[in-house]
Amino acid sequence: MKGNVFSFNLDRNVAFRLVAPPNYKESPTAFPVLLMNDGQDYVGLNLEKTLSEAYRDMKTIPFIFVGIEADKNRLYEYGTSISADFKGRGSRALQYSKFIIEEFVPFLCQEFKVSPPVQNWVYCGFSLGGLSAFDIAFNNSQFFGKIGVFSGSFWWRKKPYQKHDMKDRSRITLDMIKNAGQLAPIQYFFQCGTEEETDDRNNNGIIDVIDDTMDVINELQLKGYSYPGDIYYKEIEGGKHDLSTWSAVLPQFLKWAFRKG
Numbered sequence: 001m002k003g004n005v006f007s008f009n010l011d012r013n014v015a016f017r018l019v020a021p022p023n024y025k026e027s028p029t030a031f032p033v034l035l036m037n038d039g040q041d042y043v044g045l046n047l048e049k050t051l052s053e054a055y056r057d058m059k060t061i062p063f064i065f066v067g068i069e070a071d072k073n074r075l076y077e078y079g080t081s082i083s084a085d086f087k088g089r090g091s092r093a094l095q096y097s098k099f100i101i102e103e104f105v106p107f108l109c110q111e112f113k114v115s116p117p118v119q120n121w122v123y124c125g126f127s128l129g130g131l132s133a134f135d136i137a138f139n140n141s142q143f144f145g146k147i148g149v150f151s152g153s154f155w156w157r158k159k160p161y162q163k164h165d166m167k168d169r170s171r172i173t174l175d176m177i178k179n180a181g182q183l184a185p186i187q188y189f190f191q192c193g194t195e196e197e198t199d200d201r202n203n204n205g206i207i208d209v210i211d212d213t214m215d216v217i218n219e220l221q222l223k224g225y226s227y228p229g230d231i232y233y234k235e236i237e238g239g240k241h242d243l244s245t246w247s248a249v250l251p252q253f254l255k256w257a258f259r260k261g
Contacts, residue, residue: 005107009098010077015069016104017042018112021055021062030113032063032120032258035100037078037129039067044243045250054254061258063122064114068104070129078125078132079156080172081139086159097136105143117143122257124148124189126246131156134173134216141184148189148253150246151196154212161201168202171212177219188231189256190217191249193239210235232256 004015017039021031042048047065054060070078079090081097108114115121121144125133130152137144157170169175192210199208206214213233221227234252239245 005104007099007103009095009103010073010092012071012073014099014104015039015071017065017067017069019047019051019065020112021064023062024064024113027062027113030115032061033108033114033117033122034063034065034254034257035121035123035133036065036067037125037133038070038074040069041126041243042067045247047247047250050247050250050254053251054258057255059260060255061120061260063258064112066108068100074128078128080131080135080176082135082176083158083172085156085172086170090156093132093135096132097139100136101140101143118145120145122146122148124150124253124257125152126150126243127241128153131173135176138176138180138184138186141186145185146187146189146257148191148257149213150191150249150253151193151209151241152190152213152216154216155208163201166202168215171215173216174219177216177223180223183224186225186230188217188220188225189234189253190231191234191236191239191246191253193236193241193245195238196241209241 002017004013007014075089076092077096079093081094084091105117123133123137123144130149134147134149137147154173156172159170190213192213196209197207217227217231225231
């Protein structure tokens, strides 16, 4: 089904698409939830086929999919809630985070047969939507147990990159992880492609999207998360920064996110 909900935090209607398992109406129990940013890419990601196959997989726990659609404000609503980037992008990321936590999650809990938002809720996104999903779920671990980030925009920074800055701590996500409180019981799925770009700002022979993701993984390890273990990383040889690559890895992500046992 398609619907929309008015957000007081964003001062606009937010469109969404919800897909439930075939036994939704008859089921006496509630279902886990997968939230996805950039829900407008439902068709491009071939999600109808992917979700149908996941629902037929006896090794996968049935779940409810909710794709939240972005609009013209995407570049300002997605980002990191603690700070906009140095160009002012993501200036409404805090409001978007509040919409998800204060308005949308309660709305889903009230209107649909969903389980309590604790360990069995998953949040995912792609590119800038992946950065947003990571930011919201990481900082609201009382609602989410797993995070999926495909080609995440972890380059998001407080100031322009300076050559020979080997630590490069201007990337906002790194300090957000470092300064977080106690270790939250979250599991992480990261995906990158080897042909997403050619940029290599530090000239280390690794493209930036992979470099940035591995630095986030390293920061999570320093925080106490295990890799492998709490963290899963999938690198697609020849993978690009596009819907086709992300669509191809989504079935594996769903098996990871909702595996039985």
